[in-house]
Amino acid sequence: MFSKVKPFIMLSLGLVTALLVGTVSPATAAAPVTLTIETFGDVIEPSALIDYKKLHPEITIKTKVSSMDALSGNLITYYQSHKGPDIAAIETSYSGLWRSHPEAFVDLSKAPYNANTIKKNYAAWRWSQGTGDGGQVIGIPTDIGGLEVAYRIDLFKKAGLPTDPKKVAALWPTWDKFVATGQKYLKAPAIAKSPKSYKGFIDSGGTIFNAVLNQGTEKMYNPTTKKPDYKNAQVKRAFLTASSALTAPITTKRKGIGARYQAYTGDWYIGMKNGAYATMLAPAWQLEYIKRYAPTTKNLWNIAAVPGGGGNIGGSQLTIPKYAQHKQQAWDFISWYLSPHEELKIFRTYGLFPATDVLFNSSKHCVGTRSPGFTKALTAADCAAVRNYKDTFFGPKGSGGAPVGAIYANGAASLNSIFEGRKERGITQYFNSALGRIENGQAVGKAYSQAVAEITKSKP
Amino acid sequence: MSTTDVGSTLPSAKPQKGRHSSKPIVKLKSTGGKKKPSKIQRREGRWAYTFISPFYIMFLIFGMAPILYSVYIAFFTWDPLDATHQYVGLQNFRDLWHDSLFWMSLRNTFSIWILSTLPQMLMALGLASILRNPKLRGRVFWQTVLLVPNITSAIAIAVVFGQLFGRDFGLINIVRGYLGMSQINWIEGTISSHIAIATMITWRWVGYNALIFLASMNAISRDLYESASLDGANRLQQFFYVTLPQLKNTITFMLVVGTIGGLQVFGEPATLGGSFDGGDNHQFSTLTLYLFKQVKDNFAYGMASAIGIAITIIVAIISAFNFFLTRRISGDES
Structure with a gap:
């Protein structure tokens, strides 16, 4: 019996001394x-x-x-x-x-x-x-999220729309034009005759609200007084722009250019794969989602500039x-x-x-920048890497990939900060819900006033 | 071997116990007073408190203290990140009384509760009767399977049911499409969303309830069935005239427990909508979901506490109602 215990005692003694030595040394x-x-x-x-x-x-x-x-x-x-x-x-x-x-x-x-x-x-x-x-x-x-539009080359071709990113961007310099393009897309015979009821031009018309908001100078708070100001003209404009996407007439039965998918729900992931929607707003990190959840759509997506000029999500x-x-x-x-x-x-x-826009902002001095933990300073090749980056998943086959580095770099360079207040996210959520109600048939004016009333009641 | 061991220790233990407890009783009687318990008895009493104290100490710290604190908070405009909190008296309760969203959440909660409880009880009864059938093979296996939904993680359930209730690619709507029926937008309709949530709840709890029914069915004396069949009752009649009346207490018990759980329904609507709003028009917002919205989106801890107290009061009223109902039913029995 002793022989069994002894090694154990020895071991624990050893451990204790090791610990003591370890702490004291x-x-x-x-x-x-x-x-x-x-x-x-x-x-x-x-x-x-x-x-x-x-x-x-x-x-x-x-x-x-x-x-x-x-x-x-x-x-x-x-x-x-x-x-x-x-x-x-x-x-x-x-x-x-x-x-x-x-x-x-x-x-x-x-x-x-x-x-x-x-x-x-x-x-x-x-x-x-x-x-x-x-x-x-x-x-x-x-x-940086940045903000561009990802679009399906194959579906655009089917609808008779241009597929080159520059020409695609030229289709929609403004959001109104974007909605009009959506109507045109859904009315195109090749798309309209497809029996599926779920197709849309964009995954969800409601996402336009956030995009327009982020292109302005004021969101839910007044930047100078720093008080809630959710009734301001810019919010209203963003709301009406998104509403117009949700209510744009397509056929006698259908309105709205969106496929009515909430991002990151089951239907949204499946729709990304099987072409239920032809466009979606794409911050840079969204590209990773497309690659991961719709790997079969390689070379079917491309990136074009967002309407209204830049933005970040x-x-x-x-x-x-x-x-x-x-x-x-x-x-x-x-x-x-x-x-x-x-x-x-x-x-x-x-x-x-x-x-770190030092990597792509031409007005900053990049070459020679040092970082903790790295022995070498950034070289000219390093500093050109972001702008020259092409992603072979995007863009048509054989094109060498979409120049996503340059696209997002240009978008990110021109941005300003917008003041965000304490309950920014909570307040925005009320407007998002209102847009969801519009999708289900509520009148735009009523949805807006209900959202404002609910926010006021929540005492932001 | 082991059974005889237990048997042999029991008799020896009995007199010992008797010796301790009988003495004071005799003493009490001889003095004639009910008060003044003996020293030994008092000491034993003290020990009893010591033994039960861990639960009560834990309950005081982790159960009672937070409850009292939240009652206190309900009288303030309490923002968690603010250094000071403003005392507002009963304002939170007044706001709540005039809050249409609160009443809507209450209606939704009851609607979901009824939609989930009734089918759940019926299905559990049916399942339990099937499991009781002596001809059923692999009974233990089926009993175990019934508990699987109950131990499945809520997130996994949400994912699976999200696939079932999807508008365009959901399994149910695909099947409806093949049958020539129109799609149902489950989440966006009021009743359809309640049905979807009730389905999730039913799926999760029906097996658990069936096992409770099974246990109390097994406790019903065989004699009752034998005499019933001698009187010429068939299986169905046996179920309605023997099994069901005998299960009365179990059903009431499950209704009481189910009410408390049903009024706190949270996980299913939260995962179905992906937020604390309960849908764009709050069509499936429940009481607890609304409470969470006040905490997470509005940082209104005072208001949330007021909702919590309101839930407590509602549960208390319904439990009292259930209690009287139980009393009536058990009164009928005697």
Whole structure:
């Protein structure tokens, strides 16, 4: 019996001494640290974590991936209970909320982080989405959504529309023209005679609302008074534009150019594959969805400029919550992961369009830029990589791929920041619901006034 | 072996127990008073409190304290990220009383509850009767299968039912299309969305309920059936005149438990719509969904607490009603 116990005692003694020695001995190697990251979607790319492990073997990174809405809700709970992950991702639709509560985060503009020294690498309008109302820096931007239109070459051809991206973009300089093109497409004999009832020109007419909003200068809040101002003319215009897409007459029985799919639902994924809709609004990160969920449509999609000129949907910031345990290590990771070098790598691997516009903005000085963790400075080839990037999944077969790098770079360079308030997302949601009601037959005026009444009642 | 072991220890344990408990009773009688329990008894009482205390301490910390706190919050305009909160008295309750969305959510909740409870009870009864059939092969297997929906993750259920109820590519509408029927826009209609949600709930709970029915059916004495069949009752008559009356208490129990669960229906409508709105026109917004909307989209914790209290009151009223109903029914029996 003793012989059985002895090795166990020896082992535990050994372990204890090892632990003691480990804690007492001077820090020759950095102490092992586990960093926790709460994120959503594709914000943290797994291959980058493997690279970081090589660079910092002492850091173990644990990621918890949830949805962007759940994550923002969790952050409220964490802040109240004086806890928090080391790093949290915030989607831009919540940036309005968190920018008005910079006290919930580490102010990265202060020492030892001094985030303002790397500010020059990032697109100014994206950077401002991570700054608090008092000038604090609460988050560093990850990627840029940008906004273009993805369209189906085969279906356009079938409907007798041009298929070249430039000519396609010329079809719709404005949203009104876009709706008119949609009507033309659905009335085209080859499309109209198809027996399926589900076809549409765009996946959902309601998405136009968000796109038009993001092309303006004012959303749900007044940028100067910073108070809710959801009755303003720009919101109304965006609402009416989207409504016109939803109510545009096609046949005696049918109105609206949309296929009436809510994004990321089952029907939407299937429709993407089998041509239920010919266009969709495509921020850069959407391209990855098309590749992943509709691999059979290779060389059937192409990218054209969005009506109304530019815009952005999505993107996020990486933040360090106030009650994070390992702030310095978290900052080390963020400043590496979101550095121009790593952003370029992520772009090449996953197509997430970098927020570090030093990589593609010709007015910035790119060659020679250095990033922590990378020995070489950016070369001229690196600096041309984004603009020259072509994606062979998109564009017709044999064309060498669509020049998505140049398309999104041009779109992102011309953008301004739009002030977003605290309940931006909640308020926008009421208008989205109203557009859904219009799709189901409610009158436009009634839907709008119901939305405004519901928002007012919610006391934003 | 083991059964005899248990048998042999039991008799020896009995007198011991008797010796402890009988003594004080005698003493009590001799003194003639009901008060003043003996020292031993008091000590035993104290031990009893010690033994039951873990539950009550945990309940006080994790159950009662949050409840009381949320009652407190209901009297404030309580934004979670604000440093100070404004006391508003009963304003939240007044707002709620005049809030058409609240009443709509209440109606929806009841509609979904009725649509899910009635078919669920009938189907569970039917399933239980089938499972009771002695000719059925592999009974344990079927019983186990019945519980599978209950332990399936809510997200998986939402994905599968999302495929079933899809407007264009949903299985149900595809089948309807083959049969020449029109498509149903499940999510956008009021009643159709309630049916879709009720289907999800029914699918999830029918097996569990069937097993409870089965257990209480098995507890019914065989003699009753034998005498019924001697009187010439066929299987159907046996079911209606023997089984069903004997299950009265079980059915009431399940109605009470089902009401409490049914008034808190949340997961199914939340996943069906993908938000806390319960559809674009709130056509399937339920009470708990509306509560969550106040928390997540409006940061109105005070209002949400008021809704929570309203739900509690409604559940209490219905439970009281159920309680009297149960009393009536069990009164009939005696």
